């Protein structure tokens with residue numbers, strides 16, 4: 532997915548920029564980048580963070596970086612920030628999201644004389660360069676950003692750094708959040724609000740869907756008001772987001788507790804302990820455990836000192852090995868009988884299958900699983916959520932395929948938690964994972980736990996619903 536942070540200050544902003552960007556490290560695994568503007572122009576650094584943490588890669592750079600305005604990015608895909616010399620003047624740009632119609636927009640651009648793209652990611656045009664190209668087609672940054680928002684299908688939040696300040700634009704449908712914070716003489720814009728407290732920023736407000744602002748160190752000018760439709764990604768609360776962050780006024784940790792409570796409220800299974808698959812299953816499990824008055828235990832702990840979450844090798848076998856190495860079982864706790872795990876979600880289920888086997892190998896009598904969201908049936912078109920190239924990699928969709936073959940007639944019936952088809956799909960997944968029981972969160976309960984109206988939430992990956 533990726534994350535971004537920007538700061539405009541009346542003094543050097545590099546420390547805030549560095550730490551503020553670092554607080555987005557859980558959102559991307561490929562590239563980290565910083566750009567600042569100072570009286571000598573723009574300075575930009577990009578590093579590969581696939582095998583090491585953002586902070587360790589940038590510590591050497593910091594003493595040479597100075598400026599009062601800067602933007603930073605953790606990117607899950609392409610090199611960023613890009614430095615662009617345009618007819619509007621020089622600027623640096625970062626984006627978060629997914630340009631689902633990238634090929635179509637690139638072909639339309641290339642059909643015009645003189646257009647070329649120099650930045651490539653693999654064999655594809657760098658999506659951030661395409662966004663810059665769309666912006667440059669209009670007379671002003673403001674019009675250009677609005678033009679890009681209209682043209683892009685998928686999602687795209689933008690920060691654009693000039694020598695005067697930062698243009699910040701939240702995705703047209705608000706799939707990803709952006710918030711403004713302020714402290715003496717400085718103004719920051721962030722995807723994750725957990726970046727604010729330790730850096731001393733007071734949250735001021737969130738940008739609405741499609742809203743565009745221009746930030747200087749003492750002023751935020753609204754250039755385009757928010758639209759009236761929002762589809763913020765529900766997965767921000769379930770999995771992506773950091774527990775200390777809030778979006779649309781709803782804190783991630785609190786939503787996860789409520790998810791766990793909702794799961795427990797509908798459950799009737801008797802267990803000896805409740806546990807979370809670390810890290811993002813933990814808060815869901817605490818919510819479940821407190822509601823059900825069942826003891827919360829940690830039969831697995833995560834070894835974080837040398838296995839940061841951002842370490843995500845491309846090879847699936849190596850990834851499975853790393854996932855296995857990270858989770859250390861505690862035998863003394865594990866072998867006490869009936870275990871109920873809460874997990875944020877079941878994407879492919881491959882690693883979960885290994886975990887379930889390990890728990891049984893360590894002497895558990897029963898292993899129950901309670902994912903905090905419904906079965907994933909549709910691939911995400913908006914945020915690069917799953918690396919899977921095929922929807923059939925999704926555990927839910929694969930189960931439907933096992934039941935119906937290549938062309939399922941009606942996926943909606945599988946999304947209905949009260950249908951026989953849904954029950955058959957869940958049973959297939961339970962059987963494949965080797966679980967004693969599997970019960971998913973209902974979508975209506977997830978929506979209640981988040982606390983926003985359903986029509987403001989993107990729920991596409993569960994119910995295929997895509998309001999215009």
Ligand code: SF4
Nearest residue numbers: 764765911989991992
């Ligand atoms: S499809 Fe799922 S992961 Fe993608 S934006 Fe919507 S809720 Fe988020």
